[in-house]
Structure formats: structure tokens, C-alpha cells
Amino acid sequence: MVRAELIFIPAPGIGHLVSAVEVAKLLVRRDERISISILLLKLPFHAGVAAFTENLKKDAPDCIDFVDIPAVDESIMTDLMSLPHNSFLESFVSSQRAQVTDVVATILKRSEATKLGGFVLDMFCTPMIEAANEFNVPAYVFFTSGASFLGFIFYAQFLKDSKGQDISEFKDSGVELSVPAFSIPVPDKVFPSVMLSEGGSSRMSIVARRLREVKAILINSVLELETHAFKSLADDEDIPLIYPVGPIINLERGEPTPRNRESDEAIMSWLDSQPCSSVVFLCFGSMGSFSEDQVMEIACALELSGKRFLWSLRCPLKDNKKMELPKDYEDYVEVLPEGFLERTSGIGKVIGWAPQVKILSHPAVGGFVSHCGWNSTLESLWCGVPIAAWPVYSEQQTNAFQLVKELGLAIEIKLDYHKDIVTNEASVLVTAEEIERGIRCLMEEEGEVRKKVKMMKAICRKATAEGGSSYNSLGHFIEDVLDNIKQGE
Structure with missing residues (x-):
């Protein structure tokens, strides 16, 4: 039986960790041929996140292993902390590539029967694409936001690279942009905060370019929730294969600090x-x-x-x-x-x-x-x-x-x-x-929004049930991983 080891590298933030661990659980429970190592990048000042991670480990299946990546040298961290906020995380992730490569090499020595199926990276951990390349395996991304935001990132990068327009230049301009991932024009006042500065928008353009390099993107969303956005992504030949696999939810979400029960x-x-x-x-x-x-x-x-x-x-x-x-x-x-x-x-x-x-x-x-x-x-x-x-x-x-x-x-x-x-x-x-x-x-007791939300509740639950859109999409991703291993043998 072909067995595949996936290397997950989530960003060291609570929202990113929660959904990454949950999608890992879904994968290993869905197919016994999958095992996963989740590599934990630790920021020295995020003690609360570290405690939160311990809670996430408690009900994880045996075929999910949590591996702590050794902390970077204190002098290197001091240098990283002097960087602008919007470039810190990328530089921090890049600084840990050598440690990640060593850890993955050690993981692979455990069993000759298990083959490396690929790296599943957070959108902010795309510098690790180079680590996947070193092992000659595919890099995938698990995108923790929605399909519409992913489409916005790609569109902003298109404007910068094709027309020389930085999305931050539209701040306070009153403009409304026709973003392909949205069915209605998007006004500048609701552009993402993270992209309103030139530095922030440049960093997100770098992320977008790297996202185009990966083999596929798993999105924590539902096809029926963001139908227009998913269609727009599928219509763009320069965007990798998209797998809608959400909603990925931890119904027993741990807490970031020890709590009084x-x-x-x-x-x-x-x-x-x-x-x-x-x-x-x-x-x-x-x-x-x-x-x-x-x-x-x-x-x-x-x-x-x-x-x-x-x-x-x-x-x-x-x-x-x-x-x-x-x-x-x-x-x-x-x-x-x-x-x-x-x-x-x-x-x-x-x-x-x-x-x-x-x-x-x-x-x-x-x-x-x-x-x-x-x-x-x-x-x-x-x-x-x-x-x-x-x-x-x-x-x-x-x-x-x-x-x-x-x-x-x-x-x-x-x-x-x-x-x-x-x-x-x-x-x-x-x-x-x-x-x-x-x-x-x-x-309001019977407002239109309340009625629509009740309908979407049923749609989300159907999507994750056997035969649903997200259930099937996750299955297609698993087969993709296993097929890659078979072709490489």
C-alpha cells in the first residue's frame, strides 16, 4: 500500500493554526494512506499561542505528528524584529528554511514504506516552496481565508505587474474596482487593511506570485457560498488548481491560555x-x-x-x-x-x-x-x-x-x-x-438576513457530508497526492 507523508507548515497565529490542524485531521481520518507532520514555527513572544497549540494536540489522531522547529538564534531574531511589520513574518519564515529541511530529512528516515507526498503551506509560509523543491515534491497551499479574498490578491498583483498600479494608490480615492472574484464593484474603503500601505500591498503581491507557483490551493470555503469567486479563479489559466474544502471548523476549539473551566x-x-x-x-x-x-x-x-x-x-x-x-x-x-x-x-x-x-x-x-x-x-x-x-x-x-x-x-x-x-x-x-x-x-426575528443564514447553514453542512461538494473536493486532493507518489516510483 502506498503511504504518503504530508508536511504541513502553518503560520504561527491562532486563526491559521486552528484550521490547519483541522484540515489535517480530516485528511488522515478520510484515508489511512495519509500521515501528516505539522511543523510548528514558534515566535519567542507568542507564549499564548504555544499554550493554545498544546490544546490542539490533545485530540489529534496518532498519524498526525507535531514537530517543533528549533528557535532561531537570538541575534537573528533581534535583527528580524527591527524589520517593518509587514515584512517580518516572511523574513522569519525564510530564516527557518534550513531547520525545516533538516527536520523533514529526519522524518523521512523513519520509514521506507512512506513517501513524501508534498508540503502544505500557509499563504504566509510560501518561502518554504524552496524547501519542497529541494525534496522534489509538490508544494500546495492551504488558504485560510475565502476565495473572494484570494481573487482580490491575484487581481491586485495583476494590476501591479501588468499595469504598474499599486492597489494602495487607490486609498481614499473613491474608486470602485471591478475585481473578477466579486460580482459587484469593490469600493476602495473596503480594500483589505493589510494592503492599504505600499509596503503591505507589495508584500501581498509577492505572496500572490508565489501562490501561482504551487501545484494546487486548498481553500477553507464552500463552493456554494462563493460560487462566483470560485468560477473566476477557475477561469484564470494562470491560477493553480483550486480545491474548496470548507468550512473547516474546530467545534471544540482550544483556548490560547489556560482557562478556568x-x-x-x-x-x-x-x-x-x-x-x-x-x-x-x-x-x-x-x-x-x-x-x-x-x-x-x-x-x-x-x-x-x-x-x-x-x-x-x-x-x-x-x-x-x-x-x-x-x-x-x-x-x-x-x-x-x-x-x-x-x-x-x-x-x-x-x-x-x-x-x-x-x-x-x-x-x-x-x-x-x-x-x-x-x-x-x-x-x-x-x-x-x-x-x-x-x-x-x-x-x-x-x-x-x-x-x-x-x-x-x-x-x-x-x-x-x-x-x-x-x-x-x-x-x-x-x-x-x-x-x-x-x-x-x-x-430582527424574521429578517431576510436571518433567513439566508439559516439556508447557508444547511448548505455548509451538506457540503461537508459524504457526497457534498467539499467532501468530494477533499477526496480529489487526496487522490492527486497519491497519484503523484505512484508516478514518482
């Missing part, structure tokens, strides 16, 4: 006491936090709306050059309006880090005020919970635009909100009136 039980117990679909859940991802002024506006909006709420409130880190995770407040009183907790004690609950999937799965939750990170978006659709879109950074503005304007699967709070992930400076202050209006629209 009692606090999670208290959250779920509180939800148990709430009426069905009555609670609006506010959570802005692993990096989500706001200034005190913005926290005040959110608190006022919740009081004005009169809706039941569960609010994950995190404390921002100032000058976050090391990209550390926000912390929980020691005392919410220091940031919330005077008397807020007492006035809302009957209908609301403020928490720190949230067990997000468990909360979204609870029948009491009727709406989700979200940053529209792609993992969170898929989790919300999987659970049938409509979103009020409030993007913050990265590609979230484009995700939010797609959900609200193109697909009709979300309510708008503020699509053009941008926050610098390092300095925590925001582009605008979103007012209590804007937030309250979004919450009220979100919690």
Missing part, C-alpha cells in the same frame, strides 16, 4: 437561562480590542438597544510590535461606564476570552457582532447565527463587504473601520447610535 461553565449556564435566539454575542477575534472611548460607545449602544448581550471585552496592548494577544481586564469597572454592570445585570454579561464556537452553538444566541475574520464567519454560518459586520484589520473589511453587500448574509455596522494592529489606532470612532442601529437590525 468554571468560568466557561458560568457562561454556558448564563446562556441556559436566556430565551431562545435572544442574546447578541459581541466578540472581535483573538486580536480584537478597542480603546476606552470605543468601549464606552459599545456599552451605551447595548444599553440603548435593550437587547440581551454577551460581550467578550479584551484589554488592548499599547504599541504591540510583538503582536501579542490582548489580555483580559482585571476589573471591567476601569473601562465601562459608571454603573453599567449594575444596570445591565439582568440582561447582560461581560466576559474575557470567549469559547466562541460553544457560544455560537447555543440556542440562546440570536446574533453575532463580529470582526468578520474568516474562521469566525464560517463558524457563525455553520451555527446559523447572523452577523453584524464590524471589521477591524487584515482582510476583514473585504470579508464584511462580501457578506453584507454581495451575499446578503450580514448586517452592516461599519464596513470601512480600520485599526492599526500594532499601534491600536483606529480610523474612526463608531458611535453608539450606529452600533445600536446595527444590533436592532441584527436581532
